[in-house]
Amino acid sequence: MHATEVFGAYAESFEKQTLPHEVLHHAKRAVVDWYAALYSGLSTPPLAQLSTILEEDIGRGSATLPDGRHASARTAALFNGTAAHAAEVDDSFKDAMYHPGAATIAAALAVAQARKRSGSDFLRSVILGYEISTRIGVVLGRAHYKYWHNTGTVGAFGAAAAAGLGFGLSRIQFAHALATVGTFSAGLQQAFRMDSMSKPLHAGRAAEAGVFAADMARHGTTGSLDILDGDAGFGRAMSDGPDWSGVGSTLGEIFNITRLTFKNHIGCGHAFPAIDATLALMAEHHLQASDIRTVSVATYGPALDIACYAQPRTENEARFSIPFVIATAILHGSVRQAAYSSGRLADAEMRAMMARVTAVVDPELDLAFPKQRSARVEIETMDGRRHVWLQKDRKGDPELPLSDRELEGKFRELVAPVIGNREAGDLLARIWSLDSVIAM
Structure with missing residues (x-):
């Protein structure tokens, strides 16, 4: 048949x-x-x-x-x-x-x-x-x-x-x-x-x-x-x-x-493991936005292909921007409806935090896609400390x-x-x- x-x-x-x-x-x-x-x-x-x-x-x-x-x-x-x-x-x-x-x-x-x-x-x-x-x-x-x-x-x-x-x-x-x-x-x-x-x-x-x-x-x-x-x-x-x-x-x-x-969270789901990892690091190490020098995201290929906007200009682009959602998580503690309000995109503090976020493809995490949607986030603080979190699954996945x-x-x-x-x-x-x- x-x-x-x-x-x-x-x-x-x-x-x-x-x-x-x-x-x-x-x-x-x-x-x-x-x-x-x-x-x-x-x-x-x-x-x-x-x-x-x-x-x-x-x-x-x-x-x-x-x-x-x-x-x-x-x-x-x-x-x-x-x-x-x-x-x-x-x-x-x-x-x-x-x-x-x-x-x-x-x-x-x-x-x-x-x-x-x-x-x-x-x-x-x-x-x-x-x-x-x-x-x-x-x-x-x-x-x-x-x-x-x-x-x-x-x-x-x-x-x-x-x-x-x-x-x-x-x-x-x-x-x-x-x-x-x-x-x-x-x-x-x-x-x-x-x-x-x-x-x-x-x-x-x-x-x-x-x-x-x-x-x-x-x-x-x-x-x-x-x-x-x-x-x-x-x-x-x-x-x-x-x-x-x-x-x-x-x-x-x-x-x-x-x-x-x-x-x-609200936005492109490919960015969610990175959001989860960022929030986990912020909570575990009691970090404030002012503590953060850089945020490095390593994840699977389609996440960068689709959540691709490094400098979003509109609400729709912001939903598909890893730097934007990570900066939102750091500055506001969540990525929900309010994340895409008109003032957020133009906010100087938001733009400054977005500039500290970079994202690359990790071959090992890419190989596990699509069955697993993972991200590894490393936060470097102003005093030189480095904190790493591997988020294997997203909150909301059947595993979590x-x-x-x-x-x-x-x-x-x-x-x-x-x-x-x-x-x-x-x-x-x-x-x-x-x-x-x-x-x-």
């Missing part, structure tokens, strides 16, 4: 599979984090522009936007998927170099609302989208990630899988949905190698493409079932011709959704996970300022009890 057919067969059996409580709980954690990302992204420029562009499409349909307005499933998936990636706080699956939640959950929710699916059905769609797309991302590997933005490319498959289950596709329809969405899959890393608003749209378009492909398959549209593993397929065109033969070997046995990373309480804290921090404390608490309670929700 082709990879799409392997996934179609699994989707057919997955509908009847009894899911472990742990898996369902991790799916709810993913939804909690997705809503935190969704609401924090609403104030970013692309969302205001997108709302204007979609004006003719909003106000009709059975899916909803965060402000309660109705929309078609495709429009809601596009809008919500974009919002959930816009503030750079969404989840990731590190082995696939991929943010699965933004597109997958946006598509699952849009179809669940449009089809009046239960909360349990919605969770099941989310899980399937994660399980299939993360495995595709793992097979594509680092060769794909060199040029492509996996959240846009791999995310389209996650969205199609989630939407396909929500639409109740048959085994062969499901395979065709994946086959069709493979031809829509896109998103170049160059889109965020200079200041740009395009990056979150990758997630939105992936969510929209997934819903569209699944709906087309529901109405009989067929695709090339060898889209992933064919001679001119996805693997050869957009990676290094990887082996797809084992792509489904652990489906139903290992659930990747239980091994997510939830961001403990956020607790439910910490995840709820992140949710409240990002959601309550937008909808209010009481409403945020009600939404959080609804997510934790999705099993009992009759219709989304």
Whole structure:
């Protein structure tokens, strides 16, 4: 069977599979984090522009936007998927170099609302989208990630899988949905190698493409079932011709959704191990900003490729700047929403601290990527002392996970300022009890 057919067969059996409580709980954690990302992204420029562009499409349909307005499933998936990636706080699956939640959950929710699916059905769609797309991302590997933005490319498959289950596709329809969405899959890393608003749209378009492909398959549209593993397929065109033969070997046995990373800082996740290491050194040695002469960061290659701005000029560039986030951690003790306020970038003390930060690739740490995201930070003090910290994993990785309480804290921090404390608490309670929700 082709990879799409392997996934179609699994989707057919997955509908009847009894899911472990742990898996369902991790799916709810993913939804909690997705809503935190969704609401924090609403104030970013692309969302205001997108709302204007979609004006003719909003106000009709059975899916909803965060402000309660109705929309078609495709429009809601596009809008919500974009919002959930816009503030750079969404989840990731590190082995696939991929943010699965933004597109997958946006598509699952849009179809669940449009089809009046239960909360349990919605969770099941989310899980399937994660399980299939993360495995595709793992097979594509680092060769794909060199040029492509996996959240846009791999995310389209996650969205199609989630939407396909929500639409109740048959085994062969499901395979065709994946086959069709493979031809829509896109998103170049160059889109965020200079200041740009395009990056979150990758997630939105992936969510929209997934819903569209699944709906087309529901109405009989067929695709090339060898889209992933064919001679001119996805693997050869957009990676290094990887082996797809084992792509489904652990489906139903290992659930990747239980091994997510939830961001403990705000910004590019590749910079997070360096932030963690810096904060650890500051705490362990009771350092103040005035004590620091230099900060040397050694990490893996893609961290420098993507968090590449040495002298950020805009808020968006600051999110992808190792010197900026390290200086923020030193001067302010955390890298959260306030880090990107308008005054921070122009602050003279901030600029002076950024000038003391350098970053290089460590070959050993680079070799461990993507399974491990590590950084070694050395701080030299004004009196000549040198302190070193190796951060093997990021806080929030499955090896150092956020607790439910910490995840709820992140949710409240990002959601309550937008909808209010009481409403945020009600939404959080609804997510934790999705099993009992009759219709989304």
